[in-house]
Amino acid sequence: MSTAVLEAPAESRVHYLNSNYGIKSWLLTTDHKRIALLYLGSITFMFFIGGAAAVLIRLHLIEPTGALVQPATYNKLFTIHGVVMIFFFLIPSIPAVLGNFLVPMMVGARDLAFPRINLLSWYLYVIGAGLTLYAILTGGVDTGWTFYTPYSSTYAHTQVIATALGVFIAGFSSILTGLNFIVTIHKMRAPGLTWFRMPLFLWAMYATSIIQILGTPVLAITIVLLAAERLLHVGIFDPAIGGDPILFQHLFWFYSHPAVYIMILPGMGVISEIVACFSRKRVFGYSMVAYSSMAIAVLSFLVWGHHMFVTGQSVYAGLIFSVLSFMVAIPSAIKVFNWTATLYKGSISYEAPMLYALGFIGLFTMGGLTGLFLASLATDVHLTGTYFIVAHFHYIMVGGAVMAYLGGIHFWWPKITGRMYPDGWARFAALIIFVGFNLTFFPQFVLGYLGMPRRYAVYPAEFQVLNVMSSAGASILGIGYLIPLIYMIWSIRYGPVAGPNPWGAKGLEWETPSPPPTENFEETPVVTEEAYAYAESESAHG
Amino acid sequence: MAEPWFGFPIKPVDASTTASSVDHLYYFLTALTLFFTFFIFMTIFYFMVKYRRRGPGEKPKGTPTPLALEITWTVIPSILCAFVFTWSSSLYFRNSRPPNASMEVFVVGKQWMWHLQHPEGPREINELHVPVGVPVKLTMTSEDVIHDFSIPVFRIKHDVIPGRYASIWFQATKTGTYHFFCAQYCGAEHSGMIGWVYVMTPTDYANWLSGGGKNESMAQAGERLFTQLGCITCHVSDGTGRGPVLQGLFGHPVKLRSGETRVVDETYVRQAIVNPNSMPLPNYTPIMPTFQGQINEEQVLQLIAYVKSLGTEEKGKGK
Numbered sequence: 011m012s013t014a015v016l017e018a019p020a021e022s023r024v025h026y027l028n029s030n031y032g033i034k035s036w037l038l039t040t041d042h043k044r045i046a047l048l049y050l051g052s053i054t055f056m057f058f059i060g061g062a063a064a065v066l067i068r069l070h071l072i073e074p075t076g077a078l079v080q081p082a083t084y085n086k087l088f089t090i091h092g093v094v095m096i097f098f099f100l101i102p103s104i105p106a107v108l109g110n111f112l113v114p115m116m117v118g119a120r121d122l123a124f125p126r127i128n129l130l131s132w133y134l135y136v137i138g139a140g141l142t143l144y145a146i147l148t149g150g151v152d153t154g155w156t157f158y159t160p161y162s163s164t165y166a167h168t169q170v171i172a173t174a175l176g177v178f179i180a181g182f183s184s185i186l187t188g189l190n191f192i193v194t195i196h197k198m199r200a201p202g203l204t205w206f207r208m209p210l211f212l213w214a215m216y217a218t219s220i221i222q223i224l225g226t227p228v229l230a231i232t233i234v235l236l237a238a239e240r241l242l243h244v245g246i247f248d249p250a251i252g253g254d255p256i257l258f259q260h261l262f263w264f265y266s267h268p269a270v271y272i273m274i275l276p277g278m279g280v281i282s283e284i285v286a287c288f289s290r291k292r293v294f295g296y297s298m299v300a301y302s303s304m305a306i307a308v309l310s311f312l313v314w315g316h317h318m319f320v321t322g323q324s325v326y327a328g329l330i331f332s333v334l335s336f337m338v339a340i341p342s343a344i345k346v347f348n349w350t351a352t353l354y355k356g357s358i359s360y361e362a363p364m365l366y367a368l369g370f371i372g373l374f375t376m377g378g379l380t381g382l383f384l385a386s387l388a389t390d391v392h393l394t395g396t397y398f399i400v401a402h403f404h405y406i407m408v409g410g411a412v413m414a415y416l417g418g419i420h421f422w423w424p425k426i427t428g429r430m431y432p433d434g435w436a437r438f439a440a441l442i443i444f445v446g447f448n449l450t451f452f453p454q455f456v457l458g459y460l461g462m463p464r465r466y467a468v469y470p471a472e473f474q475v476l477n478v479m480s481s482a483g484a485s486i487l488g489i490g491y492l493i494p495l496i497y498m499i500w501s502i503r504y505g506p507v508a509g510p511n512p513w514g515a516k517g518l519e520w521e522t523p524s525p526p527p528t529e530n531f532e533e534t535p536v537v538t539e540e541a542y543a544y545a546e547s548e549s550a551h552g
Numbered sequence: 553m554a555e556p557w558f559g560f561p562i563k564p565v566d567a568s569t570t571a572s573s574v575d576h577l578y579y580f581l582t583a584l585t586l587f588f589t590f591f592i593f594m595t596i597f598y599f600m601v602k603y604r605r606r607g608p609g610e611k612p613k614g615t616p617t618p619l620a621l622e623i624t625w626t627v628i629p630s631i632l633c634a635f636v637f638t639w640s641s642s643l644y645f646r647n648s649r650p651p652n653a654s655m656e657v658f659v660v661g662k663q664w665m666w667h668l669q670h671p672e673g674p675r676e677i678n679e680l681h682v683p684v685g686v687p688v689k690l691t692m693t694s695e696d697v698i699h700d701f702s703i704p705v706f707r708i709k710h711d712v713i714p715g716r717y718a719s720i721w722f723q724a725t726k727t728g729t730y731h732f733f734c735a736q737y738c739g740a741e742h743s744g745m746i747g748w749v750y751v752m753t754p755t756d757y758a759n760w761l762s763g764g765g766k767n768e769s770m771a772q773a774g775e776r777l778f779t780q781l782g783c784i785t786c787h788v789s790d791g792t793g794r795g796p797v798l799q800g801l802f803g804h805p806v807k808l809r810s811g812e813t814r815v816v817d818e819t820y821v822r823q824a825i826v827n828p829n830s831m832p833l834p835n836y837t838p839i840m841p842t843f844q845g846q847i848n849e850e851q852v853l854q855l856i857a858y859v860k861s862l863g864t865e866e867k868g869k870g871k
Contacts, residue, residue, distance in 0.1 A: 250844070289603070291615070332637060360600075372589070375592050383581050386636050461731070
């Protein structure tokens with residue numbers, strides 16, 4: 011970085027941040043980079059709302075009788091936590107922030123294919139988030155993020171419709187982002203950027219976009235049916251008026267299981283970029299990693315039934331969903347092995363993004379392997395609906411997706427802002443998050459096997475020790491998330507100037523100044539080599 | 553109810569015939585998880601140290617990607633997955649059907665309590681008394697939303713769904729008192745919807761059953777309802793009534809007006825009571841009123857017990 015500081019200050023050059031000033035220049039922008047920042051601000055806000063709910067949940071559970079709130083309030087807290095974190099943080103996180111910023115730059119284009127639709131998608135997100143916040147402020151909602159019927163359609167007395175409408179609208183934001191990425195990746199790649207020269211982040215975004223476009227409409231349909239039953243008493247899900255409550259679960263998980271991959275696939279893309287850069291190697295088995303993203307996208311649509319092994323679906327359906335769920339584990343395993351092998355004979359350095367990436371690999375490995383307990387029928391019967399499930403998906407969603415998101419933010423922050431954050435603090439935060447995360451969620455695996463059900467506001471005293479451990483971990487994790495917020499904001503003003511490529515990374519986004527000019531590239535770049543051409547005499551195949 | 557490991561609880565007591573076989577699979581999966589996690593962590597640490605950057609501008613040599621390696625680490629996890637799938641599925645399949653000689657208990661979940669009923673008559677709230685060493689089949693339904701009946705020490709659980717019957721079974725192996733939980737979120741007092749299973753010696757259980765004075769059995773209660781609700785006026789045993797004869801009906805196939813053939817089981821009888829017009833029979837005018845909302849799920853179960861008591865043999869007319 012010492013050379014970077016010597017460069018001309020970023021302010022003297024016109025770039026996307028200083029080309030225009032004023033509220034209007036942001037709220038009416040069609041620049042993908044500014045829209046990415048609008049998303050960054052909004053999802054960070056939502057992250058801390060969802061996080062606040064998590065803090066209250068963990069505080070409450072210190073005492074078996076519940077230390078803080080009434081059960082009805084506790085139910086609203088975990089619902090808010092789930093709805094906000096899934097629909098308003100994790101699903102948009104990497105695609106809408108990093109994807110928005112990077113997809114056009116990585117393909118060597120000036121913007122996404124449909125810049126105005128891109129802005130529309132942010133507005134849809136904001137309207138959806140606003141409705142959900144309105145629901146929280148006017149009484150909250152207590153159905154759980156899964157909105158299971160007939161509880162949600164007939165029995166709940168809370169703001170189900172406002173929340174569901176918020177999710178419904180935000181879904182269109184997700185569809186439009188996916189649409190934009192698919193068209194951009196198909197039609198706007200720079201000369202020479204063939205499919206198999208694309209960075210794996212683009213492959214991951216492409217696979218994610220397919221799921222967003224094919225899956226999200228099903229969620230929208232499900233919410234419309236739920237509203238029809240709740241408002242108009244059309245018998246769809248409630249057996250008392252002729253419906254089938256399990257039908258809701260089929261529809262819901264047909265979207266929501268693929269949605270897990272909407273959350274984790276982009277993270278896998280980020281990890282490929284970071285691991286390659288900081289070990290100065292081409293990603294080992296590049297094409298296997300790319301294909302595995304596509305395999306995950308396809309298989310993700312065929313495993314929804316594993317959420318329903320104890321609903322009474324037929325034994326044979328259970329067997330089929332079980333075998334398909336094992337199959338979807340294979341492409342994930344392939345990725346982990348390939349990332350590990352990328353380090354082999356590399357030149358590895360350990361700046362903050364790399365620590366997040368390595369943390370991701372470890373936690374994702376554990377999250378993935380504990381998924382096998384749930385794909386396998388006999389153990390799932392005992393574990394489903396318990397804290398084991400909670401632990402498993404937090405290893406994937408927080409240990410995986412959030413670590414990857416933070417790794418990506420740290421990796422591309424100098425590109426986005428033109429400034430460096432303090433690397434020492436960033437490494438310290440990565441360590442704190444890793445430790446806090448494991449202390450929070452590892453005890454929950456044990457709690458789950460002991461049989462403690464999830465979504466319990468009060469619990470038998472025999473589960474207290476593990477709950478206290480988990481809550482202690484959560485306080486460390488919470489601090490771990492606050493530290494980056496502070497130094498990142500600090501760095502915007504006081505951070506040293508980063509220069510165009512502080513990491514010595516490959517990829518088109520690093521070949522333009524930081525922050526990039528509004529048009530990204532002064533002239534259309536031409537790609538002449540494969541992705542990740544870090545090493546000498548790189549082998550041509552792979 | 554947990555078995556401590558160096559003073560620390562890591563697994564619940566295994567108190568049913570299936571519990572230890574589920575535990576064995578769990579141990580294997582845990583070992584697999586630890587092995588691969590350790591393997592990946594150690595490999596990463598080794599590479600991290602061995603291939604750390606020794607100076608700026610260092611440029612490593614590229615390494616080829618041997619296809620054999622990619623195939624190896626695709627095939628090995630696939631084989632392991634196939635192995636676990638086979639093991640776990642056969643276990644699940646074996647446990648999916650209750651033995652024929654099972655004792656029955658009926659469970660109705662409602663916000664926010666469990667009503668349990670023994671065919672012999674005793675009714676319990678949030679408590680389940682069972683004998684050790686006898687297979688017990690639970691037939692369960694819900695009065696309102698979806699609940700889930702979970703007994704961790706038996707390693708079983710099943711959703712309890714309104715509008716249909718679900719069943720699970722267990723055979724307890726250890727006397728004692730164990731928790732059961734509602735494991736499907738069902739509203740404000742979800743976490744209060746817990747209770748106790750009392751696994752007793754057969755003698756204690758027999759004493760418990762006969763204790764508390766003279767109990768009306770479920771079938772007797774059903775018979776009383778059958779008269780009270782006026783079912784008896786149409787379902788006459790000599791075949792002269794406006795409704796079909798119920799004697800000897802249970803367990804037999806019936807042809808519906810739609811041409812569909814269905815076996816008369818609990819689900820069939822329940823549907824015939826709460827929604828008779830959804831399943832008109834040939835040769836009968838569909839004039840039966842619905843009893844949905846008139847009687848609760850426990851009473852439906854009593855009526856079913858009565859219909860069952862009318863015999864399953866064609867020749868067994870009367871009781």
